[in-house]
Amino acid sequence: MASTAPTRKAMTGKAVTRAPRDTAHEGFLNHRRARWAKVAGIISLVALLAYMLTDPTPRHNGGTWLGYTLGSIGAGMIVWLSLLGVRKRVIGARPFSLKGWTSAHVYLGLSLIVIGTLHTGFQLGWNVHTLAWALMMIVILSGLWGISLYATVPERLSANRGEVTQQQMLEAIRTLDRQMDLAAQPLGADDAALVRMSLEQCRIAGSLGQRLSGNYTSDGNALALAAISEKVMAGMRSGRSDERLQQIQFLLERKEAALAQTRRHIRMKAQLELWLYIHVPVTVALLAALFAHIISVFLYW
Amino acid sequence: MTAYRIAIVGSGPAGLSAAAHAARLGLSHVLLEKTDHLSDTIYKYQKGKHVMATPSQLILRSPLDFDAGKREVVLGTWNDQTAAAKVNVKYKAEVKAIVGTGAPIEGSVMKIVSRKRDGSTETKEIQRLAPPYRLTLAGGEEIIADTVILAIGTQGNPNLMACPGGNLPHVQYQLDDPTEYTDEHIFVIGGGDAGIENALGLCADPAQHNTVTLVNRSADFANAKDANVKALFAARDAGRISIMTETTTKEIEPGFITLDTRDGEVRARCDRIIARMGSAPPRGFVEGCGVEFASNDRLAFPKLSATFESTAPGIYVVGALAGYPLIKHCMNQGHDVVEFINGNLDLKPADEPILEAKFAALPKGPGGGRSVADWLEYLRTRVSILTGMSALQMREFMLDSSVKLYRAGDVIFERNAPGSSLFGIADGQVLVEVNPSDPSITVPINAGTIFGEVGLISGRRRGATVRAGADCILVEISRNAALKLMSQVPSAAREITRITTERSLLQIFKSGLAPADLVDVIAAAKVETVRAGQAIIREGEQGDDIFIIRSGSMVVEKSIGGKPVFLNYVPAGSFVGEMGVIDGGPRTATVRAAVKSDVIRLAGEPFRALLAAQPQLLDKLRGEMANRTRLNNFIESKKDSFSSVVDMYTGVANFLVEQGVGEATDVLLIDEKLCVGCDNCEKACADTHDGLSRLDREAGRTYAHLHVPTSCRHCEHPHCMADCPPNAIHRGPTGEVYIDDTCIGCGNCQRNCPYGVIRMDKVPPKKPWLLSWFLFGSGPGPGEPSHKWAKKADPAYAEKAKKAIKCDMCSGQEGGPACVRACPTGAAIRVSPEQFLSVALMAREGK
Structure with a gap:
């Protein structure tokens, strides 16, 4: 037993100061009272003033001293900003705040609109240089879209799921399926086929079209529910209501509700990630275009 | 009739170890075991149960090996080594009586007090006879031995099913392997730990298809561990087990059981009954041998000398019956007791090196150093809360505690350091830095008393830095050891409570109070335990008691517009209720426990007298009161402008x-x-x-x-x-x-x-x-x-x-x-x- 002596320090009687930590309850947009917004604002303002107050000949472009300065800053920032993807995956033991990184990423990224555009001197054309600028703008705009999603979706996501986890939502659907399977045992072949449709032809996330449109009326469970409801209504009208069918209808309705909640959940979770499918690949393309832009500038002066 | 030097009764860890050691020393001996296998208590553990080898720092002295591991491995090792050591084991030898065969021992009379149902007591006197002893076995066979080692444990004999059919073959009193039974209707009788563990084992794997029912005589499961009860209810909620409370067995027939429930008789299918209804403690038998117990308490242990000899000369008691439930202790005692019987009276207990190491760093006293026993006695007599302990208890206690020399000026602990241990001052003096901003202002605490008790009680960080004022010897008592001490020695518990009350008052109110000022207040103080959610102060009621929160925490609420509004969260170490004493009006807010808490209730009257004598204290409390009034007013003012905000705040806080x-x-x-x-x-x-x-x-x-x-x-x-x-x-x-x-x-x-x-x-x-x-x-x-x-x-x-x-x-x-x-x-x-x-x-x- 003694061979695996605990490596931890026991109580010492000394007050060991706890590692400093950020206990401020503020989001990434106003991290440290929006410190990075101010930094980014000042950088943009300085760049703008420098651009307006200088008058190089023949005109503003990437080749003037201001152009080089802005270009160097912009390129450095692009590389640094793209490293967020690495930073968030390397945790380690040292102090850092990913929230601070995100905050800087957002505001400095926005300031690139000013820096990058001033660097071009508004000389845009159909070439690799403008391609880099255009890709940068796409990245920034997709980032803006991401921020707007981050600002609005979490609250709805939380409200939709309540205290239920995704795992539990899927489990609830499986439980309903089991109950339905049991309840369907005494049914005739026609009705059982409808239940089977709900069990076998129901896709929780649905097809791409269903996911995009949010319309799941052609899904197995919805069809089964419509058909069974029809039969229950018909039975009631004829005065011969079938309790077993009503039970099935009840279960199908519950499953439909559970499906709706799960689909909303998945949809919002997808929204929170969807923009990254533009943001990240275009960033990679941007880095390549940036590289080509710099090489070509120096090679084909 | 056979005569032996040593007869060992019981083949558990202690008895087995004693017998193996006797065999190794070549002493004539016999090991008497009631059942047909060794070490019945461990044998009855469920299959695959992990057997623990604590305390790990204790050296094993037994001739038998023992390491933490599965029950089967432990028993296997012992069986092999017992056979190899040529131990003379006699199975199915239940000892019914042990009587001396020598002359009457003058002045040695055993008084056995038996309490009857009606409350009266009956005293029987037995004249003790000198050894050798005659041991009468259940079959009538007799054995003569010079000395007897009683190592029968505390398990005793299982209580048997008394109803008709209780002797049928499908009624069993142990469960070896719960996976052995499949597709059976099984009733487990008894809601103690053994019953619950067996029942859970039987229903753990749904693939076994057992229908398991647990039958408990009372409505709740007061005798079982909380964790077991929770697991049982979880299993019931999962539909794996049925529980019948307030139910007794009426009759057992092959294939069926009849139960008396609160709602009448129930007859149910039943293939197997596992009865775990506790056991009769062996005290009657032990007393009959002439062994006296320390007290009439149900949990008391026999009176023993330092060599484990009981009040009957030549009868030794070791193991769980002597008060040591841990296997390693038992095995060491088995070894030691045979050494003692063999004349080696200088043998030190196995924990001696551990204790020696604990005392090694202390200064040598006059006359070239103290022995372990001297040190223990020194601490026991010097520290007031330890005085009530016996020498054996002190040994046990010291294993969980440490003792250290601090030079004058050494820091013992710092303010805000976490720590839940208690310190006793055996020698010297410590200084408490009462003012964090000026370390030169200190309050001394003298030898014989304790400090650090606030951390022990509340689990909060240390309230002040404590330094050694002179060279001092301190015993540091871990939280576990302190709790054990408080439960075993009532005088220690009272002393700790008194000191904690006094200290928390001094610490909270500061303002130059001295312990002498508080005598009246403390005399009228009461420690109360408050359930979660229970209110100690109700808004609108009259009252002038002050409460100090010792452990747990409180929430303060005020009713605004008919709704309770959350005002404040009060952690342990704070006080509430001072407004009532100062202005005498009705309570302005409700204070209720957020979790189960301990509070000290101070009566208003003596406290008011204290305030009259101590104007600074009054000022301090007025300041505190002004803060709280400001908070009240702030919330009231918000209420008009942002009522939804206040609701939200209350909702979140309550959540x-x-x-x-x-x-x-x-x-x-x-x-x-x-x-x-x-x-x-x-x-x-x-x-x-x-x-x-x-x-x-x-x-x-x-x-x-x-x-x-x-x-x-x-x-x-x-x-x-x-x-x-x-x-x-x-x-x-x-x-x-x-x-x-x-x-x-x-x-x-x-x-x-x-x-x-x-x-x-x-x-x-x-x-x-x-x-x-x-x-x-x-x-x-x-x-x-x-x-x-x-x-x-x-x-x-x-x-x-x-x-x-x-x-x-x-x-x-x-x-x-x-x-x-x-x-x-x-x-x-x-x-x-x-x-x-x-x-x-x-x-x-x-x-």
Whole structure:
């Protein structure tokens, strides 16, 4: 037993100061009272003033001293900003705040609109240089879209799921399926086929079209529910209501509700990630275009 | 008739060890075992049960080997080694009586007091006779022995089913292997730990298709461990077991059982009955042998000399019956007692080297150093709370405690250091720095008394720095040892309570009070335990008692517009109710316990007299009162302008208190308005902790988008620590509750945690470097790897043992909690409840 002596320090009687930590309850947009917004604002303002107050000949472009300065800053920032993807995956033991990184990423990224555009001197054309600028703008705009999603979706996501986890939502659907399977045992072949449709032809996330449109009326469970409801209504009208069918209808309705909640959940979770499918690949393309832009500038002066 | 030098009764760890040692020494001996196998108590453990070998620092002296492990391995080793040592074992030899055959011992009369049902007592006197002893066995056979070692344990004989049919073959009193039975209707009778564990074992695997019913005579399960009861109810809720309470057995027939329930008679199918209805303690038999017990208490142990000899000369008592339930202790005593009988009276107990090491660093006293026994006696007589203990209790106590010399000026502990141990001053004097900003102002505490008790009681950080005033010898008593001391020695408990009351008053009210000023107040003080949710002060009622919160925490509420509004959260170490004493009006707010708490109630009358004599104290309380009045007024004013904000604040605060945040010291909260569900917190947790995440972000309760995920709150008095066999759960130097490497994976902490934050899992193999995942896709990437990957990456993974895994607050990591650092949006924060449950929350919500 003694061979695996605990490596931890026991109580010492000394007050060991706890590692400093950020206990401020503020989001990434106003991290440290929006410190990075101010930094980014000042950088943009300085760049703008420098651009307006200088008058190089023949005109503003990437080749003037201001152009080089802005270009160097912009390129450095692009590389640094793209490293967020690495930073968030390397945790380690040292102090850092990913929230601070995100905050800087957002505001400095926005300031690139000013820096990058001033660097071009508004000389845009159909070439690799403008391609880099255009890709940068796409990245920034997709980032803006991401921020707007981050600002609005979490609250709805939380409200939709309540205290239920995704795992539990899927489990609830499986439980309903089991109950339905049991309840369907005494049914005739026609009705059982409808239940089977709900069990076998129901896709929780649905097809791409269903996911995009949010319309799941052609899904197995919805069809089964419509058909069974029809039969229950018909039975009631004829005065011969079938309790077993009503039970099935009840279960199908519950499953439909559970499906709706799960689909909303998945949809919002997808929204929170969807923009990254533009943001990240275009960033990679941007880095390549940036590289080509710099090489070509120096090679084909 | 055969005559032996030593007859050993009982073949448990103690008896077996004694017999093996006697065999090794070549002493003529006989080991008498009631059943047909060795060590019945351990034999009756469930199949595969892990047998513990605590205390680990104790050296094993027995000729038999013993190491922690599965029941089968332990028993197998003992069987082999007993046979190899040529121990003379006599199976199926139940001893019915032990009587001396020599002359009457003058003046040695055994008085046996038996209490009758009607409350009267009857005293029987037995004249003790000198050895050798005659042992009469159940079959009538007789054995003569010079000395007798009683090692029969405390288990006694199982209580038998008394109803008709109780002797049928399908009624059994033990369960060896619960997996042996399938497709049976089984009734387990008895709601103690043994019954519950058996019943749970039988229904653990649904594939066995057993229909298990647990029958309990009373309505609740007061005799069972809390964790077992919880597991039982969980099994019932999962539909694996039925529970019948307030039910007794009426009749047993082959294939059926008839039960008397509260609602009448029930006859049910039954293939097997497992009766675990406790056992009759062997006290009657032991007393009949002439062995006197320390008291009439049901749990008392025999009076023994330092060589384990009882009041009957030549009869020795060792093992659980002597008060030592741990296997290792028992085995050592078996060895020692045979040494004593063999004339080696200088033998030191096995814990001697451990205790020697504890005293080694102390200064040599006059006359060239004290022996261990001298040191123990020295401490016992010098420290007031230890005085009530016996020499054996002192030994036991010292194993869990430590003693140290501090030179004048040494710091013993610092203000705000976490710590729950208690210090006793054996010699010298310590100084308490009462004013954090000026260390030169100190209050002395003198030899003989104690300090550090506030940490022990409340689990909060140390309130002041304590230095050695002169060279001093201090005993540091761990929280566990202190609790044991308080439960075993009532005088110690009273003394600790008195001192804690006095000190907390001095510490809270400061203002130059001296203990002498408080005599009247303390005389009228009462310690009360308050249930969670119970109010100690009600708004509008008259009352002038002041309450000091010793442990737990309180919430203060005020009724505004007919609705209770949350005003404040009051942690342990604070006081409430001072307004009643000062202005005498009705109570202005309700104070109720957030969790089960201990409070000291101080009567208003003597306190008012104290205030009259101490104007500074009155000023201090007025200042405190002004603060609270300001808060009241602030909330009142907000109420008109932002009533929804106040409601929100109250709702959030109440929700957090309901979630047990009241006993937390550090809790992870997630603002779901910011959380994008990236689970980077979980990934960071896994990546900084052996690849296993200690938090479940999505699970847990939510109120108004404030989410309390499943993650450790580092409770003041952690529930997980309550029942950890290897004592592997500790509070670290920065306040975190952590589990060390000695965890045996028993799962007690997981069951005891009311918040479900401990998981049992095995450490996955190391992942390839992040960059190689990034560039080449090798390995599972950031976060917790799947079991599938772990199995593939490490063939030994499947065989690894599961251990308890929980949050350690990222102690030792410079950056603080990884979950918080890794949150990209700032949704996750880790705070103490005082930090969060303040008006700051309302100001923020109002934005």
